[in-house]
Amino acid sequence: MTYTSAKPPLPETPEQLRARIPGWGADLDPRDRPSVPREVFSPGTTGAHWDLPEQQPELWPRERSIEHSRLTPVFGTAQPPKALSGVLRKYAYRRFSEGRAAHWLILIAADRVDAVESHLASFATLHPDNPITETGVLAEPGAHPIASRRGRVDIRHQTLDPVIVAGPWVVGGWLAFRVARGVARRLRA
Amino acid sequence: MRAMVYRGPYKIRVEEKDVPRIEHPNDAIIRVTLAAICGSDLHLYHGLLPDTRVGHTFGHEFVGIVHEVGPSVQNLKVGDRVMVPFNIFCGSCFFCARGLYSNCHNVNANATAVGGIYGYSHTAGGYDGGQSEFVRVPFADVGPSVIPDWLADEDAVLCTDALATGYFGAQLADIVEGDVVVVFGAGPVGLFAARSAWLMGAGRVIVVDHLEYRLAKAREFAHAETLNFTEYQDIVVEMKRTTGWLGADRAIDAVGAEADGNLLQHLTGAKLKLQGGSPIALNWAIDSVRKGGTVSVMGAYGPIFSAVKFGDAVNKGLTLRMNQAPVKRQWPRLFEHLQNGYFKPSDIVTHRIPLEHIAEGYHIFSNKLDGCIKPLVVPNAG
Known part of the structure; x- marks a missing residue:
């Protein structure tokens, strides 16, 4: 079939599809769809009553992409950069454009540093991290854990998940052990 | 207020946080009455997206009641029941003025290649999201809409x-009348894409996944044919065979960064984060579609490089189209379709999780347990 000009036949006619599927063909005309044409210049239809939005106050030096010429009029203020992860993040934004792999790889590295920093810091609070409750594994008994996983191909790939979850804890424990051992040796000396 | 908080890959908890405050004259504070966990939230949960900070509150799908408005807000008032598009957008920049609301240039200081998204890392602007009791909504005159009375x-x-x-x-x-459309992924976006393909006159709709319970939903909700890719040695060959060796006319990637089905891609993309995601479904889409066909990419990917089979796309003369959805642009027509009773979106909801148990909800959704397709999050459920 493919080797001639004919298109392979369809199993159902438009009439059959219209009868079987509610709404079949309601958006049949490709020119009459909400995202067609892609760009429609229509300022004034969005609800905006400004040409340029008023500037949100910058309460600390807000990190921004160097592909922006200025701080955007509005920006998120959640989780300002802090500690070593913050230093890495500010460096990634200050030094590398979004076009550079280094920008993103440093940000991902900063995410891992942030997790370790935050886990360690939580132990000095009344609400330390708890990997049992925070991973949600307590949901397993009521969620048909065996039947839900039977015969699935992705299960073997999920064996890496515990490594990703436990990794920061193992590294943190090892660091804590090294620090404690060093302190103990100094005290003995 | 109580809010979901990220604590590192695979770890979240509910914490007490300050109620957000008005930070810009056109801000509103919304009291969240219902939120959802999106499949793309799992990319954050798994630590895949750069600059996901500990303490971040996820959630870009939420509805609620207006709790407070800034001094320049004209279109909303306290007490309004509103739905909020996942895009944060100003309504006036070069892109918004042309309808590209998901590409707004005025709301994301962290990146020019990404618009603003609630609760979706600092790469998407550093805004806390709606899996919480309250959320800050910038540009309240532009994004949110009052929910029609007929819409639950x-x-x-x-x-x-x-x-x-x-x-x-x-x-x-x-899609044009009579097209064969293949949708990779039978999650919520894939199910809705498959259902929408019929509205546009598709002649056949085929949904590909490996989770049988989701394929069953695709048959029932989306009226689609289904293929479980694990039952075939090579899903691309099967796609060719089932389309008379032509290939599908149109393919939709509704999987994104954590696709499974190829060990090397999955390990380097989804687990080790050495790619911006694992483009298995995208590569299958490129190879399954016919020459001259179109691939629509709805799956979310990270900003770094991915091993995409670009040569095949070039040599086949494909059209690749993609973007984050400009949500509000879709609403008027979608509302017509819903009022006409063509389908009911909440038919795909499988779980309703109290905010206090959201860690368990993420675990169930992430591990695809208990037949989970779409979990909703209910603040103040107790």
């Missing part, structure tokens, strides 16, 4: 992303 919260919350994204994905596929 459970249907409205699905219009804020999943339904709008699936519908948009079908539009980007350039």
Whole structure:
């Protein structure tokens, strides 16, 4: 079939599809769809009553992409950069454009540093991290854990998940052990 | 207030946080009455997206009640029941003025290649999201809409992303009457994309996944044929065989960064984060579609490089179309379809999880347990 000009036949006619599927063909005309044409210049239809939005106050030096010429009029203020992860993040934004792999790889590295920093810091609070409750594994008994996983191909790939979850804890424990051992040796000396 | 908080890969908890405050004259504070967990939230949960900070509150699908408005807000008032598109957008920049609401240039200081998204890392602007009791909503005169009386919260919350994204994905596929459309992924976006393909006159709709319970939903909700890729040695060959060796006319990637089905891609993309995601479904889409066909990419990917089979796309003369959905642009027509009773979005909801148990909800959704397709999050459920 493919080797001639004919298109392979369809199993159902438009009439059959219209009868079987509610709404079949309601958006049949490709020119009459909400995202067609892609760009429609229509300022004034969005609800905006400004040409340029008023500037949100910058309460600390807000990190921004160097592909922006200025701080955007509005920006998120959640989780300002802090500690070593913050230093890495500010460096990634200050030094590398979004076009550079280094920008993103440093940000991902900063995410891992942030997790370790935050886990360690939580132990000095009344609400330390708890990997049992925070991973949600307590949901397993009521969620048909065996039947839900039977015969699935992705299960073997999920064996890496515990490594990703436990990794920061193992590294943190090892660091804590090294620090404690060093302190103990100094005290003995 | 109580809010979901990220504590590192695979770890979240509920914490007490300050109620957000008005930071810009056109801000509103919304009291969240219903939120949802999106499949793309799992990319954050798994630590895949750069600059996801500990303490971040996820959630870009939510509806609620207006709690407070800034001094320049004209279109909303305290007490309004509103739905909020996942896009944060100003309504006036070069891109917004042309309808590209998901590409707004005035709301994301962290990146020019990404618009603003609630609760979606600092790469998407550093805004806390709606899996919490309250959320800051910038540009309240532009993004949120009052929910029509006839629309239930459970249907409205699905219009804020999943339904709008699936519908948009079908539009980007350039479907014309009689087209064979293959949708990779039978999650919420894939189900809505498949259902939307019929609205645009598809002649066949085929959904590909490996989770049988989701394929069953695709047959029932989306009236689609289904293929379980694990039952075939090579899903691309099967796609050719089932389309008379031509290939599908249009393909939609509704999987994104954590696709499974190829060990090397999955390990380097989804687990080790050495790619911006694992483009298995995208590569299957490229190889399954016929020459001259269209691939619509709705799956979310990270900003770094991915091993995409670009040569095949070039040599086959494909059109690749993609974007984050400009949600609000879809609503008027979607509302018509919903009022006509063509389908009910909340039919795909499988779980309703109290905010206090959200860690368990993420675990169930992430591990695809208990037949989970779409979990909703209920603040103040107790």
